[in-house]
Amino acid sequence: MAGQTSDYSNIFISGELEKDIALFKEIFKKDSVLRIKRIRARKSESFDCALIYMDGMTDSDQLNEAVIKPILTVETPNSSDGFAEYIEKQVLFARDVKKKQEVAQILQGILYGEALILIDGSTTALTVDVKGWRTRGINEPQDERVLQGPREGFEEAALLNLAMLRRKLQTPDLCTEMLRVGRRTGTLVYICYLDTLADPKTVEEVKKRIEKIDIDGILDSNYITEFIRDGQYSVFKTTGTTERPDTVAAKLLEGRIAIVVDGTPVVVTVPYLFSENFQSDEDYYLNFAVASVGRMLRFVCFFLAIGIPAIFIALSSFHTELLPTSLAISVAQLRGGVPFSPFTECLIMIFVFEILKEAGARMPQSLGHALSIVGGLVVGQAAVEARIISTPMLIVIALSGISGLMIPKLKGAVFYLRLILVFLSALLGLYGFMIGITLTIMHIISLTSMDVDYTVSLRKADFQSLKDTFWRSPWKTMRLRPYFNRNLVRKGRNK
Amino acid sequence: MKKLIFILPLFVFLLSGCSLSDAVSGKSEEYLISAMGFDKSGQGIEISVEAVSVNTEDTEDDKRLIIFDGSGNTVKQAFSNAEKKSTQAFDLSHCGIIAVGEGLTLKDFAEICEYCYNRDEINLSVYFVACENAKEMLKKEPQSSVAVGYDLMSMLECQSRLSGREYKNRFYEIEAQILKKDNKYDIPFFGDGYFSDKKLW
């Protein structure tokens, strides 16, 4: 048995029922889930067919009512070749019936919940959409909760996700192009965009990159992300991810492209800009003044998260003259007796904090109480009293850690940048910090996402390009879309 | 691979050129100097340095202030002799007050200023004050701050605010006077617990 559906590309239905059934039995010889039902019409003895489907993937009721029952009542049509046409158009009660001849295409349908009807004497087979697998249901995404606003979240079935999008964007401009990715999984990937807004070059670029993916299976959108993203080794995300249909709809309305992958609720959006890391879903559902405070706070927290430990090490190790005198005295006093250098202390604390964070995310809830005691008492109190770490360092790392939690989209970037800046500060004090922060900013500026500048707002740096970056301007002032759009004007007739 | 070949030698060079070891934390093992005092000692100069000890193991009876003194024919010698009596280096970057005692001549004063100017750690906004005996003044108990030096700074600022009398006694103001070769220094005199306009020269 070959491993991929594409291996059956040049094999066609023969028209001899027994032979065709034997073929499918051979293909799925080790698969106990495949069901083959022979059906003969009551009123037509010449009509003999077989129904092939995957148990568990089809809706039994629909299969019985829409397929089996109607076939049993079928009458003899004029010719064999007409049988398929006749059944497709006049017999079946199903909504989506396709005629297929190539075995590879048929296999894709069976493996996705379609039922196959093989007709004796016909080289054309019919596949009927009777998908009936169980889904999780529409829930609010765990990591993207909002205080105010829609609470729908995507689920694993791509078609349902597309339906949710379609409900939000009731426009014929919404395009959905399907691709199959993964040699063995044949995962369905849908590229969605608004035709009059998305840059056609970017759409082509996305399609090109996805088509180039050579992998045996796609199980999640991240598989695709890692293949198609710009800045492969950058710690910054250059593709957006979300589980919320409202977020995707908003991004499509700004000319972005969404990649919906079957089997995962996480949808990828491109191009992705640096300022999007600081956007929260409810920024647009709350009053702009309130939302702006949160936005600015997130920007500040990013620099606090990556910079505070490094600045502290630089000031306490190299430039104590820059500390206020009273602070210098209390820092020096509190650090007295600690055997490690500030750099070593900082590294220890960063790793302990990361361990606590990861453990907190993955542990069973019943152990949460115990972990908070361990974290608080042992790390917070016992270690300080034993002079393994100093209080100022504990405060610095706690502040840095909590600031980092304010921007979950930059989790990875914050971790790496914090370490790099700490290392540079430990080596070269403020000089190293300056170099590090400048190179970081330069790196951010030089990144692209689908050939769109990561910091495209800085190209013109006027109000319209900055209106949704450091703050969220009122909707009245959001006259233009981001500059990578085909159609910049957001307001007005036919826009 | 190319990036690694480029970055690795730089990294090794950095590590060897800098110190990532615990020795870098030497800053916490220095005495924080809050004030310096200069007095005439025979033909030479005596220096008294008020150090704030931040390592509590180092002090007796919870005292955190230590006065180190040293004499020499020059300021540099005197300072060096004072440092020899200490177990740790002096961090002069937080020095708030430089006190000059009676008996010092203008020439001594110029030498003191020149020495302090060449010590880059001493900030240009350090205050100069005059007194009868700098060492005795620094030996007093601080009232509200950690050290006498910082007490004097607060007292000076408070008195200036209340009386409206702004002294031109910052280091940079003194240094500017020296460069103009103008010996009229506006240094307040500390005596009987407050500052007055009494002049040393």
Add this chain to the structure above:
Amino acid sequence: MTFHFSATGIFQIKSYGDSVKQKTVFYKSSAAACALFVLGNAVMVFPTKTADEYTFLGFLVSAVCGIGLCIAFIPIADALIRETSGGVFIKIVKALVFLILAVAALHTAADAFSDFSDFSSEVILPDTAKAVITAVFGFAVIFFALKRQEDTLKSALIGFVFTAVAAVFFFFAMSENYNVSNIYISRLPDFGEFKNAVKPYFIKVTLPALLLPFYRGLVFGNKRSTACFTGTAIGYILLGLCILSPVMLFGTQLAGKLSYPYASAVSTVSVGKLFTRMDGFSYFIYFIAAITKINICIFIAVSALKKIRNLMNKKATA
């Protein structure tokens, strides 16, 4: 619509729609870059040891000359950069001018590099080996130089915002300690005094402004823009503030005696009890100004050398 510039990397402006927008798309960024270029290493070292009561007057005259030269050379730079057909003699002259430009740009870059390295090893990290400091700064310069010029312009915009805010803030923060008599001029200078006042500023303040029209031409091509002039003017204003602060605070003699007057002046600023030493901000100002200046100079030098190569290729095929 794509522009290719002969520079380190490829400098492209992609059109995403309205071509009218492209005219001003880098206006703010290039003005910011020009302003930082003017600040460059001049902000570190002035006033110098030779400063006297006429030093600020000397700066003002140098600044005006710089702006004047900048404006005067704009059409010359445009004419040189424009690809036009001409005789062999024209091409040779152009090549010579570009060669001088490249050498001048590299010299300016080296000067800024050297000044900042000296500052770093004397002030920021006195206990660290100078070779290490220089190597790290060199690495940073190379990193910047390898980026697109568009990225440099954007980073210049960010750097400029920080620098301008800091410079203005410190100027006003120090104002309570200013001694206005420090800038009084008792009488107008004679020619010798005037020459001595202007001379120190000539190399680092006036002459580098000649490079900016060429930078403008390389960045904007045929498009007309006043970004260069605006940026240069703003740069001189900020530089003026940075030179005036130590003069008014310390007096010309002390300001001239100090190795890095502006940093020393900033070290006297305190805001409340918490922010008592704000020298760190002056380090950032120096770093941003120096690295932007060096980057722009490298860009000009490489562009000029590539122009020479293009001219020689044309000459060979002609």
